[in-house]
Amino acid sequence: MSDSKQADLPPVICIMGPTASGKTDLAFQLSDHLPCDIISVDSALVYKGFDIGSAKPTSEELAKYPHRLIDIIDPSESYSAADFCRDAKREIAEIRSRGRIPVLVGGTMMYFKSLLEGISPLPAANAEIRAAIEAEAEVSGWHHMHQLLAQVDPVAAERIHPNDPQRLIRALEVYRLTNKSMTELTQVKGETLDGKVLQFAISTTERAELHQRIELRYNIMLEQGFQAEVEQLMQRADLHENLPSVRCVGYRQMWQHLNGEFDFDEMVFRGVCATRQLAKRQLTWLRGWPNLTWLTTNDENNLQQVLQQLNYRG
Known part of the structure; x- marks a missing residue:
């Protein structure tokens, strides 16, 4: 694509960060201020029926702020970074074709990396x-x-x-x-995104605060019926612990608890610990990430910082 055509494309906004850092709330704010459409970048949200334990936006939130690449495959299936890149590029092109701004939001860093740096020509799952x-x-x-x-x-x-x-x-x-x-x-890279791409990472300034947010959200999930959600999934004969969907953080610990491997309190402890470890891995990815602007959880200036960098006139 020529430089002039790339300059005419609406920019792509990426909102990354560890779990429970406030990514989704910022995406909602952007939707209130910009002609944009949200694309989920989350390896758990792709699965149908994985709602509470994945912190999937509620049906009310999705009605107001529709997300693409949510609820797109059955939990018995696999979904790779290559699958994501294919689907995300299709959605980005469609959104841009209408003069709107794609906003990619999520915490699956491998998906972001593959999309932004180009994915290797690996074969599809067989x-x-x-x-x-x-x-x-x-x-x-x-x-x-x-x-x-x-x-x-x-x-x-x-x-x-x-x-x-x-x-x-x-x-x-x-x-x-x-x-x-x-x-x-993997040493061979594929195509990357055309046009302007703005990358933001959002997190708390203190690790203790992020840990508190993770524990609070996990307990809220339990109150919302996370256990019943997994009990229903376990009724399916085609779902088992080694599937990528069931190995998602939180689901694996609840599945093991319901299989009698440990009691409820141990499940909560392990689930919170696993989520904290996930957040640590996400932050490790981001600390070495190029071209990244850092934002702080609950900072009222976050929206303004994104809008200032955008400098877009749709």
Whole structure:
């Protein structure tokens, strides 16, 4: 695309940050002030029926502030960064075609990174290959599968823990589909976004405050019926603990509790700890992120800072 055509495109606004930092509230404020449409960048919100435990906006909020890429797949299915990039680029193009501004909001940093830096040409998931890998693991164990990965992709094996079946399956699947390692393929980058992209990260100034917000939100989820939501999901014979959807933070701990692995109080403790660990990983990503403007949770000037950088006349 020529420089003049890129300059005519409405900008893309990215709102990133750790869980419970206030990303969604800022996106709502932007919607009140700009001709924009929100695109969710969250690996849990894509799943239908994963509502309370994922902190999905309420039906009332979604009616007022529609989000794209929410409730798009069944929890029995997988959804990769490549899937996200394909879908997000389609939505961004459609929003821009109407002269409106795409606002991408969420905390799945791999999705943001893949979209902004270009994603490697990795193959789509293959149900038959995945089933074969899982069947092999049932017989030989995941440590054996990790050893197999180390033989063909030692760099990935160093990065992936033997007790992480989701990522082990993907790395082995990529090799068996392409006869090339994931490490080799990820060194090749795809297309990036055209036009102006503004990137913001929002978080608290103190870690203790973020931890308090996480614990408060987790308890609110429990009050809203999170346990009943997971109990209903467990009625489905096709859902199990090793699926990417069930491994989402919060859902995994509740699932294990309902399976009798530990009591309610331990589930709450583990769920809050896992959410804090997620926030820590998100912040680690962001601290090394280029071209990023930091905002502070609950700062009344956040909206103004975004609008000033935007300098957009639609």
